[in-house]
Structure formats: structure tokens, C-alpha cells
Amino acid sequence: KNIVILISGRGSNMEAVVRAAQAERWPARIAAVISNRADASGLVFAAEHGIPTAIVANKDYASRAEFDAALQTVIDGFQPDLVVLAGFMRILTEQFVAHYAGRMLNIHPSLLPLFPGLATHAQALAAGVAEHGATVHFVTAELDHGPMVAQAAVPVLPDDTVETLSARVLEQEHVIYPRAIRWFVEGKLTIAQGAVHVDHTK
Numbered sequence: 001k002n003i004v005i006l007i008s009g010r011g012s013n014m015e016a017v018v019r020a021a022q023a024e025r026w027p028a029r030i031a032a033v034i035s036n037r038a039d040a041s042g043l044v045f046a047a048e049h050g051i052p053t054a055i056v057a058n059k060d061y062a063s064r065a066e067f068d069a070a071l072q073t074v075i076d077g078f079q080p081d082l083v084v085l086a087g088f089m090r091i092l093t094e095q096f097v098a099h100y101a102g103r104m105l106n107i108h109p110s111l112l113p114l115f116p117g118l119a120t121h122a123q124a125l126a127a128g129v130a131e132h133g134a135t136v137h138f139v140t141a142e143l144d145h146g147p148m149v150a151q152a153a154v155p156v157l158p159d160d161t162v163e164t165l166s167a168r169v170l171e172q173e174h175v176i177y178p179r180a181i182r183w184f185v186e187g188k189l190t191i192a193q194g195a196v197h198v199d200h201t202k
């Protein structure tokens with residue numbers, strides 16, 4: 001199976017996926033890491049690990065539709081079975097999302113359906129929730145609303161700041177995202193009536 005990973009910055013989730021795929025010898029290869037920003041530091045790790053990289057800079061395109069069309073062409077050049085959004089900070093068009101229906105995953109740093117959108121850790125602190133976390137989900141047209149594959153919860157502690165809380169969540173992201181992607185490449189995931197089923201007998 002071919003996996004294409006999209007990043008916009010640090011790429012620590014991408015790194016966790018690459019490391020797990022190698023260490024656990026997944027029946028898959030990371031075919032490419034693609035960034036919409038030339039300065040994404042994650043591109044360095046990918047290149048150092050012999051993974052093809054590409055940059056499709058959204059600022060070079062006049063509209064979202066043109067950017068998504070160019071991005072799709074580059075992604076499809078790597079013949080992906082799965083597209084993994086890993087800190088990819090662009091809202092995608094319906095056409096693009098439809099093209100990868102059932103084969104594009106995202107990780108969102110909250111316990112969805114709580115706190116979709118940006119600044120999730122600040123949202124969680126402001127709401128005073130006792131638990132926060134992260135969610136892996138299939139990407140659908142509605143932002144941060146696709147069928148959920150995995151979640152991890154962490155406690156919110158009395159002295160937490162955005163920095164301490166986000167670090168605690170990120171550690172769990174690095175556990176659940178590789179696990180969920182592995183389930184996908186092993187053919188364990190099916191979507192029915194908007195819900196994901198994980199078949200552990202496969």
C-alpha cells in the first residue's frame with residue numbers, strides 16, 4: 001500500500017508514522033511527504049529518511065480550487081492508497097475531499113465532537129473540561145466531522161497551559177495515529193452508515 005503524507009510544519013505525527021511503519025514492517029511504504037509550505041521543518045526529516053518530498057505552495061495559486069487541483073495531481077502521481085493529513089493546515093475543497101473519500105485520514109487535537117477548528121487546547125482550557133485528547137477520523141466535507149477511527153484522552157491538570165496540555169495530547173497523537181493508519185493498511189477498517197468498524201480478526 002502507498003501512503004502519501006501531507007504536512008504544513010513540524011511534522012512530528014508524520015515522523016511517528018514513518019518510524020512505526022519501519023519498526024513494525026507495515027505492508028506499506030511512505031510514497032511521499034508533501035507540504036504546502038517550503039519551510040516546513042518536517043521536510044528535512046522526510047528527506048533524511050529517503051522519502052520523496054514535494055512542495056505545492058498554496059500562495060502560488062489564485063484560488064483554493066486551483067491549489068487543490070494542483071495538489072491532487074502531485075498526490076496522485078504517487079498512486080496513494082491512503083492520504084494522511086498530519087498537521088496539514090489547509091481547508092480542502094469538496095471536490096478534493098470527494099476524490100479521496102474513504103482513503104484520507106486526519107488527526108485533530110481534541111476529543112471530537114468537542115472543539116473542532118483551531119486553538120483546540122485553548123478551547124479546552126477555557127471550557128474547563130476534565131479530559132482532553134485527540135481523534136483520528138476519515139476526512140469528509142464538513143471540517144473535523146468525519147467518521148472517527150480512534151481517540152485518546154488525557155487528563156487536564158490544574159496548572160495546565162496550552163503548552164503543557166498540547167504536549168500531553170501530542171504524545172498520545174503519536175500513539176493513536178500510527179495505530180489507526182496501520183489498521184487501514186492492514187484492511188481492518190470499514191465505514192458503514194457513517195461509522196467506522198475495526199475488524200481485528202483480519
Ligand code: GRF
Nearest residue numbers: 010011012013087107108109
Ligand atoms: C497536531 O497537534 C495535529 O493534531 C494538528 O496539528 C498538529 C501538528 O503537529 N492537526 P505535527 O506537525 O504533526 O508535529
